[in-house]
Amino acid sequence: MQSLDSFIAGLPKAELHLHIEGTLEPELMFALAARNKVALPYGSVDELRAAYDFGNLQDFLDLYYQGTAVLQTERDFYDLTYAYLEKARADNVLHAEIFFDPQAHTDRGVPFATVIDGLDRACRDAQATLGISSKLIMCFLRHLDQAAARKTLDQALVHKHRIVAVGLDSSEVGHPPSKFRQVFARARDAGFLAVAHAGEEGPAEYVQEALDLLRVRRIDHGNRALDDPALVNRLAAEGMPLTVCPLSNLKLCVVDDMMQHPLKRMLDADLMVTVNSDDPAYFGGYVNANYRAVQQALNLDRDDLVTLARNSFEASFLEPAEIAALNGKLADYLATTPG
Ligand code: ADE
Ligand code: ZN
Secondary structure, X not given: OOOHHHHHHHOOEEEEEEEHHHHOOHHHHHHHHHHHOOOXXXXXXXXXXHOOOOOOHHHHHHXXXXXXXXXXXXXXXXXHHHHHXXXXXXXXXXXXXXXXXXXXXXXXXXXXXXXXXXXXXXXXXXXXXXXXXXXXXXXXXXXXXXXXXHHHHHHHHHHHHHOOEEXXXXXXXXXXXXXXXXXXXXXXXXXXXXXXXXXXXXXHHHHHHHXXXXXXXXXXXXXXXXXXXXXXXXHHHHOOEEEEOHHHHHHXXXXXXXXXXXXXXXXXXXXXXEEOOEOHHHHOOOHHHHHHHHHHHHOOOHHHHHHHHHHHHHOOOOXXXXXXXXXXXXXXXXXXXXX
């Protein structure tokens, strides 16, 4: 009988909610600042890390956008992405679906092509050298207007083959999914799948809007959906995946205590939940740390952990045959792992 920590470590899994800009570790931030001659308002890595004390989502976003200033060249985006994929592979992530925020870069004068070229090259190299597959999801910043999102979509069209879906992130409250209805329709018509952050800080109605107006294939977070029992029933009946991020929820005060995290209630309500790291450089851990945190706080058993891993494959945007292959790797792991 092995410990559940080592079971988690070896468990094959996918990560479906990960902002590449949120993987910018302080050490890399300082290295890129030196490389690009960007002044940072912190004297040291320790001083920067000490600032990671957030009262809510906006506190975090202010630092997160400030940090992106060091990302300037194709090589910077490559280094950032490759470093994440190495860490993910070490956590036995076999497939990652990675968010990026083009507007956080294009609004600073970095061309869209510079961003996507670096991300895409790292993804291809990591597939070849580490054996991890990945897809890219382009998010619109919801605190900006729909016209800006539309301009970003237009820039993305020539790169369509490198981007699987559009998403919606940044400051949630006051920026409902309905604000982006037309641009999502246009993106879907162009062949992009859709996802959206909803119900992280915003109400259950935002989750409903994301389903009905944006026609999303997954809800990112979705915690507040639990406030509405009819919505929970609908999410369960539709098998709608939720990409839940436990350490993020704790750091951003979405939950006060990990023992109060809704993940177990979500599993008990037959929701298709997955566990993810969101912005691991800021929230204290990569995907396995998130699995460990909920396992301990909510007393999850081995079957719960297997359900979470299986859900991560089923909820991915891979082809059915690719999902079947990953489920096969999971079955091999279970067959050879005692306990
Ligand atoms: N951008 C990066 N992380 C985010 C989060 N947790 N919620 C909304 N926008 C984000
Ligand atoms: Zn997120």
